[in-house]
Amino acid sequence: MTTAAKLNFSSGPATLPKQVRQAAAAAISDLDGSGIGILEHSHRGPEFAAVLARAEANVRAVASVPDNYAVLFVTGGATSHFTWIPRSFLGADQNADYCDTGVWAKKAAQAAAPFGNVHIACSSASEHYVRIPDTLVLSTTTQYLHFTSNNTVYGTQWQRMPSVAREVAVVCDASSDIFSQPIDVNRYAMIYAGAQKNLGPSGISLVIARREFLATARAGLPPLEDYQVYDRERSMHNTPNTFGIFMIAEVTNWILQQGGLEALGSRNRAKATVLYDFLDSSQMWRGVADPGSRSFMNVTFRGPDAATEDAFLAQAQAGGLEGLRGHRSVGGLRASIYNAFPAHGVERLVSELAAFEKRR
Numbered sequence: 001m002t003t004a005a006k007l008n009f010s011s012g013p014a015t016l017p018k019q020v021r022q023a024a025a026a027a028i029s030d031l032d033g034s035g036i037g038i039l040e041h042s043h044r045g046p047e048f049a050a051v052l053a054r055a056e057a058n059v060r061a062v063a064s065v066p067d068n069y070a071v072l073f074v075t076g077g078a079t080s081h082f083t084w085i086p087r088s089f090l091g092a093d094q095n096a097d098y099c100d101t102g103v104w105a106k107k108a109a110q111a112a113a114p115f116g117n118v119h120i121a122c123s124s125a126s127e128h129y130v131r132i133p134d135t136l137v138l139s140t141t142t143q144y145l146h147f148t149s150n151n152t153v154y155g156t157q158w159q160r161m162p163s164v165a166r167e168v169a170v171v172c173d174a175s176s177d178i179f180s181q182p183i184d185v186n187r188y189a190m191i192y193a194g195a196q197k198n199l200g201p202s203g204i205s206l207v208i209a210r211r212e213f214l215a216t217a218r219a220g221l222p223p224l225e226d227y228q229v230y231d232r233e234r235s236m237h238n239t240p241n242t243f244g245i246f247m248i249a250e251v252t253n254w255i256l257q258q259g260g261l262e263a264l265g266s267r268n269r270a271k272a273t274v275l276y277d278f279l280d281s282s283q284m285w286r287g288v289a290d291p292g293s294r295s296f297m298n299v300t301f302r303g304p305d306a307a308t309e310d311a312f313l314a315q316a317q318a319g320g321l322e323g324l325r326g327h328r329s330v331g332g333l334r335a336s337i338y339n340a341f342p343a344h345g346v347e348r349l350v351s352e353l354a355a356f357e358k359r360r
């Protein structure tokens, strides 16, 4: 089995478009014909300046980001923002609302607790997070509402934004579904995402934030944890993750070439539907998430028992299907089928699951 034939269902770091891998391989030796590789160029030189400008312009084009929003490339994963956001925007006697819809959502809420009053606006913890709650109860005055648009571990996804009054600042951890469908940036105060699911490599995150919201941050933050410093200094207060920014530029370029978010959104839905339709018709396999809350990025499912699941996983791996084991906290199986995951890979998984079922 060659690497090329493998299907990577990993939840993140995750599969990248082939053209992006190839562009990266070429740029490591020679960035844009400069004779020097991307890993070796000064971040203050014109070659990298062009990469950064490309990355920002592509992000703005992909999501129609309005001019009053900052686009920031921050070193560190989504988890960094779990702390930075409350430290910036939540004072000791203020409230922030959090939607508790899974592992990452809960971690975000826990990270905020030392800074102020964290109010859980909704939770599906008592239902093992198999669905997105129907109703939200917000604090009377709130600094922001934080939600996790796609719950990577449980395989649930908000089917629409939480409905709140327009004046509520909505902050979204979109790490595992950013740029997978059209988005109206205007409705958010801040959107952030670790890059390793839909945007590039790990260790870098993208932040899209309304400047008016950023301006409400407390004073005296450490510069590397101050979003306004990133905005003022174009993400270059210190040496940024130049390779990560290059990768985001390439991935967003690929997104534009695919026809943008409308095209990707319908493609992603079609991919996920193939798998969910199979699970709904199977006597052996069943989807974990409530049908009304299903994610089209991470499909969680189970067999009749752990031994059957293990047997399938071993066989799948031998056939080149990698990364299908569910998160350690929930078990079962999970197929992560982000933007770059090919439709034929989903069809292959369905045929393996069906063949396995028939044999048993």
Ligand SMILES: *Cc1c(COP(=O)(O)O)cnc(C)c1O
Residues within 6 Å of the ligand: 012, 076, 077, 078, 079, 080, 104, 148, 150, 151, 152, 173, 174, 175, 176, 194, 195, 197, 202, 203
């Ligand atoms: C993967 C993930 C994270 C964690 O990202 P890091 O880059 O490891 O910090 C946070 N939130 C969500 C929704 C994720 O899927």
